[in-house]
Amino acid sequence: MSCNSCSTEKGGQPKGCKNNGTCGTDSCNKLTVFDWLANMSLPNGEKPFDWVEVRFKNGRKHYYKNTENLTLSIGDIVATQSQSGHDVGMVTLTGELVRVQMKRKNIPQEGEEIYKIYRKASQKDIDIWSEARDREEPMKVKARQFAIDLKLEMKISDIEFQGDASKATFYYTAEERVDFRELIKVFAREFRTRIEMKQVGFRQEASRLGGIGSCGRELCCSTWLTDFRSVSTSAARYQQLSLNPQKLAGQCGKLKCCLNYELDTYLDALKSFPSTDIKLQTEKGMAVCQKTDIFKGFLWYAYEGEWANWHKITTDQANEIIKLNKKNKKVASLEEYASELVEDTKNQFENVVGQDSLTRFDSPKPNNKRKNRRNNKNRRKPKNAKNNAK
Structure with missing residues (x-):
């Protein structure tokens, strides 16, 4: 949904309406x-x-x-x-x-x-508004330096002027409560305007500034997401993701909001899975869960003392063994259940695109030189036969 001004030039580069957030069609804004x-x-x-x-x-x-x-x-x-x-x-x-x-x-x-x-x-209102917005960026640089000089544990992320340029709102983030009374005095003396300090969360800061996420798209919080829900590490555990802070954290430094998108689906799928803390009792020994595959519905168990040997069974088989254990019954071994799973390790690929075989160039080309030599010999034989007859 973009206007005609956002089309590309002859060289393929985007034109851009250069209205900086005041597009007349209102289709380029978040x-x-x-x-x-x-x-x-x-x-x-x-x-x-x-x-x-x-x-x-x-x-x-x-x-x-x-x-x-x-x-x-x-x-x-x-x-x-x-x-x-x-x-x-x-x-x-x-x-x-x-x-x-x-x-x-x-x-x-x-x-x-x-x-x-x-x-x-009116045009006068727009001129005053535009001049005030042009002052915001240099003011932000000075404001950050003043906060550093006063040794305040805060970060000034953005400044927004009121339309009549009578008031400036400073948005900042901080881990703890900050005493910025002295900072406001410095701001009022330097910028000659009324000052308002407003603390925002780290997610709100990212939504205001915008950016590109690790998925290659614009940040959800700056495009369509307005409800910021808390994200815990349990969401990553349920989805079997590695607890790597560098991969799970977004540009705001908090856990990514997208970890909650598919969490309900994973929780519904895990209802049919037995708890990984439950041990399976067999005549061969106790088996402990080592790994689960939510998509295929498989679990891997290993006997105590034989941690290198894993046995794969389905969720239905695991639930069946647990029911027998509750009745004080033991199965012979997990190998009986694992042997029933016949795996087809051969990869089968189907031509869904309708293209020719990818190996069509691998077959050796016929040697045309030999054929040409044979044809030339056959052509010469009748002439030799006539000479011999003479």
């Missing part, structure tokens, strides 16, 4: 909601929903009431109410779908904390 109700008309007598969704820097969204009955569409730059002054953002959603989003996020339509839209942003 966390964009597709308005699937846009082409549907309201019943007769129904008024359109008077709330709109406005997005600010780094995907921050708020909902505002359109009290002035302005004709707004997706991509319009508007001036909105804030605690002090006004802010400038872009309309990302209008109509009945805004009602659905507000209901899903439990945002009330009545109360004291309801903000409204003042007007469509």
Whole structure:
């Protein structure tokens, strides 16, 4: 879902609209909601929903009431109410779908904390807003240096100016509580604006900054994921992943959110598996579980003292042995069950693409020189025969 400006040039390089997050079609931005109700008309007598969704820097969204009955569409730059002054953002959603989003996020339509839209942003508002955003990056460099000089255990990840440039919000991450009262004084003296400090989590920091994950795609938290659930190492154990912090951790330094995506499926598959702590009692000895294969439904057991020899059985066979053990009965050995599993070690490949055999070039080519020599000899024989006859 990209606009025509994002097409490629003749050399294959992307053009890019170079709007830096203010694309008019609103299709190049993250966390964009597709308005699937846009082409549907309201019943007769129904008024359109008077709330709109406005997005600010780094995907921050708020909902505002359109009290002035302005004709707004997706991509319009508007001036909105804030605690002090006004802010400038872009309309990302209008109509009945805004009602659905507000209901899903439990945002009330009545109360004291309801903000409204003042007007469509004028050129003066946009100029002030653009100048303030250009100041954010050099300010961030200085702010980090001030925090280092004061020896504060914190990291300033981003700065966001209000639309009228009257206030700057500093987003930071920290492991523990930080006393930044002296830091605020330094900021106010240096930057000459009102300062607000806001602590965010490490996952929220990664979602604001964005990036490319180890899978080669954009980070889930910066594109579509809005619900950050806690991820524990047990999720990796259930999926039989190696507990390597470098592979399991994301760019935020925490465990990857994608470890929870397939966890429920693994838990459902493990219901048919016996506990790996249960030992199998056989006449040959006690057998301990060494390995499980969730996809194929196999378990490997080894006798105590014979750890090098593993015996593969199915989950049904393991559950059957456990039931017999509960009745104080023992099976003869695991070899009886393992011998029933006939493995076909020959790899069979099917031609699903419809191409020719890959070994068609391996067969030796016929030697055409020998054939040509034989043909030449046969052609010469009749001439010799005529000469001999003469």
